[in-house]
Amino acid sequence: MQQIIPGKSVKELDAAFIKDKGITSYKLMEQAALAFCDWFVEQISPENDLAVFCGTGNNGGDGMAISRLLWERGYSVKVFIMGDPANGSKDFKLNHEVLPEAIPVQLVENVNWENWKAKVIIDGVLGVGINRPLEGAYLDLIKRLNNFPAKRIAIDMPTGLPSDEILEGEAFKAMFTVSFQFPKMALLFPEHASYTGELVIKDIGISPDYFETFEPKMYYLEKKDIPELHKSFDRFSHKGNFGKVMLIGGSYGKMGAVRMASEAALRTGSGLVSCFVPRCGIQVLQSSLPEAMVEVSEQDHYLDEYPPDNLTRYDALGVGPGMGQHSKTAIMLEELLKLYKGPMVIDADGINLLASHPHLLNMLGHNIILTPHLKEFERLAGACAHQRERVDKVAEFVEKFQCTIILKGAHSLIACPDGTLNFNSSGNAYLATGGAGDVLTGMITSFLGQGYSPKEAAFCGVYHHGLAGELAGKVNRRGTIASDIIAKIPQTYLQLGIH
Numbered sequence: 392m393q394q395i396i397p398g399k400s401v402k403e404l405d406a407a408f409i410k411d412k413g414i415t416s417y418k419l420m421e422q423a424a425l426a427f428c429d430w431f432v433e434q435i436s437p438e439n440d441l442a443v444f445c446g447t448g449n450n451g452g453d454g455m456a457i458s459r460l461l462w463e464r465g466y467s468v469k470v471f472i473m474g475d476p477a478n479g480s481k482d483f484k485l486n487h488e489v490l491p492e493a494i495p496v497q498l499v500e501n502v503n504w505e506n507w508k509a510k511v512i513i514d515g516v517l518g519v520g521i522n523r524p525l526e527g528a529y530l531d532l533i534k535r536l537n538n539f540p541a542k543r544i545a546i547d548m549p550t551g552l553p554s555d556e557i558l559e560g561e562a563f564k565a566m567f568t569v570s571f572q573f574p575k576m577a578l579l580f581p582e583h584a585s586y587t588g589e590l591v592i593k594d595i596g597i598s599p600d601y602f603e604t605f606e607p608k609m610y611y612l613e614k615k616d617i618p619e620l621h622k623s624f625d626r627f628s629h630k631g632n633f634g635k636v637m638l639i640g641g642s643y644g645k646m647g648a649v650r651m652a653s654e655a656a657l658r659t660g661s662g663l664v665s666c667f668v669p670r671c672g673i674q675v676l677q678s679s680l681p682e683a684m685v686e687v688s689e690q691d692h693y694l695d696e697y698p699p700d701n702l703t704r705y706d707a708l709g710v711g712p713g714m715g716q717h718s719k720t721a722i723m724l725e726e727l728l729k730l731y732k733g734p735m736v737i738d739a740d741g742i743n744l745l746a747s748h749p750h751l752l753n754m755l756g757h758n759i760i761l762t763p764h765l766k767e768f769e770r771l772a773g774a775c776a777h778q779r780e781r782v783d784k785v786a787e788f789v790e791k792f793q794c795t796i797i798l799k800g801a802h803s804l805i806a807c808p809d810g811t812l813n814f815n816s817s818g819n820a821y822l823a824t825g826g827a828g829d830v831l832t833g834m835i836t837s838f839l840g841q842g843y844s845p846k847e848a849a850f851c852g853v854y855h856h857g858l859a860g861e862l863a864g865k866v867n868r869r870g871t872i873a874s875d876i877i878a879k880i881p882q883t884y885l886q887l888g889i890h
């Protein structure tokens with residue numbers, strides 16, 4: 392898996408790679424510029440005139456190299472330099488020297504902005520070397536570019552955005568950020584959505600072993616990581632091999648949640664799916680999802696204090712969708728945590744009950760996966776000012792209670808008891824629809840029931856779920872609903888080449 396390291400460690404990473412490979416830093420910059428151009432030529436046609444803004448550090452060096460390479464590919468390019476080129480980094484200067492004379496170069500301070508135009512702005516002003524908020528001429532430039540009607544593309548990082556912290560002040564608002572080798576953590580924060588734009592990661596050839604010495608252990612979960620996590624099943628497999636799971640939840644008016652989680656578990660491949668719901672749920676479930684078996688609790692509208700019988704029948708449980716927060720249900724959850732020693736996903740009202748009955752937290756452990764969205768997590772662990780703080784609190788929570796946490800959202804964070812923090816790459820805003828979380832619960836429960844470890848089940852569940860959302864979004868766009876996501880689960884296996 393691709394490791395994510397702090398921006399301040401990039402220089403050290405580059406130095407180790409260059410030394411080991413016996414190449415120059417100029418050559419590595421050329422590799423990065425070529426990777427950027429590979430992506431660029433696929434997206435932007437040469438009729439567009441390009442304005443490339445270069446600082447005088449290595450991000451500016453990238454900007455210079457990219458200007459040359461795109462000019463060689465037939466684009467009309469103009470270069471604008473921010474800062475004093477005489478004080479530039481070594482590789483900035485080298486790339487400045489080899490810039491073809493046909494490319495016009497101007498200092499930003501000399502630009503007459505009246506009548507200035509460009510269809511595409513490429514930002515190579517500052518990258519991971521940023522060490523303070525933008526001010527003065529840098530701030531003026533970025534504000535001006537943000538208001539300019541052009542397509543804005545950032546090289547490695549939007550200028551002004553710190554690699555690992557929350558933005559203070561202003562930054563370049565990229566429509567696309569093409570980041571080298573790994574996504575810098577701040578590009579994954581929801582607060583930075585309008586600065587990062589669409590995130591593109593381009594491999595520049597630095598293999599994973601060069602990352603291993605860096606802390607913390609953060610990773611980016613990508614398509615290529617998923618197939619090897621999957622188990623294979625042979626011709627003679629029977630439904631018992633695919634696991635028997637139970638989804639526990641539902642309450643009056645919220646039966647759809649447990650129904651969707653159950654269907655998602657079936658579509659993910661569970662051999663047998665049972666539901667445990669209040670009495671009012673039996674007809675809903677039996678008529679809308681005949682493949683699932685249903686057991687009922689004594690009360691009509693909510694789950695009473697008694698968990699289902701013979702819990703050892705199940706290979707995994709998924710608890711919480713639509714469950715409500717009745718005090719009797721809280722007792723049932725406590726009993727479940729006492730009695731059931733197999734793997735379990737706790738979601739939604741299950742999490743809310745943990746938050747309102749904190750003594751239950753001490754019953755969590757390696758077999759348990761919690762799937763809170765941001766607000767549910769804050770109910771568990773206290774309010775957070777921003778995602779940076781939330782990431783730290785998630786890591787602390789997992790270390791303390793030794794369970795897995797999936798902090799849901801764009802780039803869901805999977806924090807595991809082995810100390811790793813893993814950010815998901817799949818998914819898009821079409822997943823932001825009621826019930827999408829219930830679908831995820833069903834999928835992860837299914838993988839657990841099929842014998843995947845909590846970490847494998849979390850990775851596969853989150854990645855497949857995001858991919859199913861992408862596929863559903865392609866067809867249904869803004870009209871995507873959770874059932875569309877369920878319907879696309881089988882196609883995710885096809886896309887990943889899994890049989």
Ligand SMILES: NC(=O)C1=CN([C@@H]2O[C@H](COP(=O)(O)OP(=O)(O)OC[C@H]3O[C@@H](n4cnc5c(N)ncnc54)[C@H](OP(=O)(O)O)[C@@H]3O)[C@@H](O)[C@H]2O)[C@@H](O)CC1
Binds near residue numbers: 517571
């Ligand atoms: N492996 C990879 O990923 C590769 C990465 N590569 C590229 O290198 C880039 C990093 O380059 P870099 O280290 O030279 O830093 P960069 O961002 O150009 O900043 C330069 C200087 O700006 C200054 N400065 C800081 N804050 C400021 C502010 N607010 N306002 C004004 N000035 C400010 C500060 O100097 P100071 O003023 O503090 O003396 C800082 O040192 C990286 O993003 C990627 O594009 C590829 O080329 C090769 C492979």
Ligand SMILES: Nc1ncnc2c1ncn2[C@@H]1O[C@H](COP(=O)(O)OP(=O)(O)O)[C@@H](O)[C@H]1O
Binds near residue numbers: 802819822827857
């Ligand atoms: N912009 C987005 N990009 C990727 N995934 C998203 C996005 N918005 C929501 N999701 C995913 O959709 C699901 C929503 O879950 P949740 O908030 O529990 O919704 P609900 O309670 O309505 O089921 C989560 O898995 C989340 O990661």
Ligand SMILES: [K+]
Binds near residue numbers: 514515517547549
């Ligand atoms: K930049």
